[in-house]
Amino acid sequence: MTQAAVAECYYVNGRWVRPEQAVVPVEDRGFQLGDGLYEVIRVYAGQPFALDRHLARLERCAAAIELALPAGRDELAALAAEAIRRRGLLEGQVYMQVTRGVAARVHHFPADAQPSLIVYAMPGRIPDPALYERGATAIVVPDERWLRCDIKSINLLPNALAKEKARRAGVLEALLEREGKGITEGSSSNVFIVQGGRLITAPAGPYILRGVTRDLVIELAHAAGVPVEERFFSRAELLAADEAFLTSTMMEVMPLVQVDGHTIGTGVPGPLTRRLHAALRQLTPSVS
Missing domain, CATH: 3.20.10.10 (D-amino Acid Aminotransferase, subunit A, domain 2)
Known part of the structure; x- marks a missing residue:
């Protein structure tokens, strides 16, 4: 990592927060039911690799489970770039997760839940x-x-x-x-x-x-x-x-x-x- 890292490096539902503030509500459907999707995007030289392919897959998977993404492809790409910048990352990964949101625990899809979005960058597990x-x-x-x-x-x-x-x-x-x-x-x-x-x-x-x-x-x-x-x-x-x-x-x-x-x-x-x-x-x- 470079020395340009910013403390508020986790994006959680519209806000950049510190690691200790990046928490999940107890009734988030991802936490309780596994009702969500994720992507891992490799970072080389501070750039997300094959980002459009990853985001296209996220869109396909969201359609398959009838989950409305809370951001479009351009906004998600911008969030990935900002996560890399805030972490000061040269090599590693961006983690992106979307869940169906927070609602009282039921198995069927709740009508009023708003999807949750988390984005952050980290050094990652690069093989020896x-x-x-x-x-x-x-x-x-x-x-x-x-x-x-x-x-x-x-x-x-x-x-x-x-x-x-x-x-x-x-x-x-x-x-x-x-x-x-x-x-x-x-x-x-x-x-x-x-x-x-x-x-x-x-x-x-x-x-x-x-x-x-x-x-x-x-x-x-x-x-x-x-x-x-x-x-x-x-x-x-x-x-x-x-x-x-x-x-x-x-x-x-x-x-x-x-x-x-x-x-x-x-x-x-x-x-x-x-x-x-x-x-x-x-x-x-x-x-x-």
């Missing part, structure tokens, strides 16, 4: 650069989530349970396997495998969150002439893959070299993984 050189490890766990994984809901309990299993196993990620489908995604990432020079990843739809980085990597692969198949793949296909990697806003393109104790490919980050990560990095702002 050495991890990209040696590659990450993962385990496979059952996918126990609901059938609208395409909605970026703040209700993340199944994801948290899976991530805790990964932590206890001493690995970076838990890969989710849905009965009758195969590997869907990670607890906080999308998953790709490489077979014979082509990429394979689970299709967009209700079983995965369509990641911004996932979409960018697919576009970069197409531009480079790399075939892409959007289909589910089995755990056996994953273990037999030439390469595998994870994508997410904070991880970018993370090589995956071991799953459930089995070595993937040669056990080191593969050439196509490295190539796509380098291509993604070319799109990101850098400090001049």
Whole structure:
């Protein structure tokens, strides 16, 4: 961070406040029911990356749950930029959350609730650069989530349970396997495998969150002439893959070299993984 940080760096429903003032009412539906959405936007060189894509996804998800956003795309973009400025942030993330608002506890949508909006910037959890050189490890766990994984809901309990299993196993990620489908995604990432020079990843739809980085990597692969198949793949296909990697806003393109104790490919980050990560990095702002 730079020295320009401002104490009032949390935006809460129309006001910039100090951290200790950034509180949630007890009857906020996000707090009680998980009735809300969020976005995490990566910051490079003080600039929000792929912001329009993130805000477009927020709008799509809001429409899916019939939640009226309290601000338009231009205003949300301005709030993200202001959050970065107030925090004096060069590298990190912007967190943006919208809930249906405060109302007496009922399960149906209250008629009089006003949506709540929170925006703030923070350094974020940027992976150790050495991890990209040696590659990450993962385990496979059952996918126990609901059938609208395409909605970026703040209700993340199944994801948290899976991530805790990964932590206890001493690995970076838990890969989710849905009965009758195969590997869907990670607890906080999308998953790709490489077979014979082509990429394979689970299709967009209700079983995965369509990641911004996932979409960018697919576009970069197409531009480079790399075939892409959007289909589910089995755990056996994953273990037999030439390469595998994870994508997410904070991880970018993370090589995956071991799953459930089995070595993937040669056990080191593969050439196509490295190539796509380098291509993604070319799109990101850098400090001049």
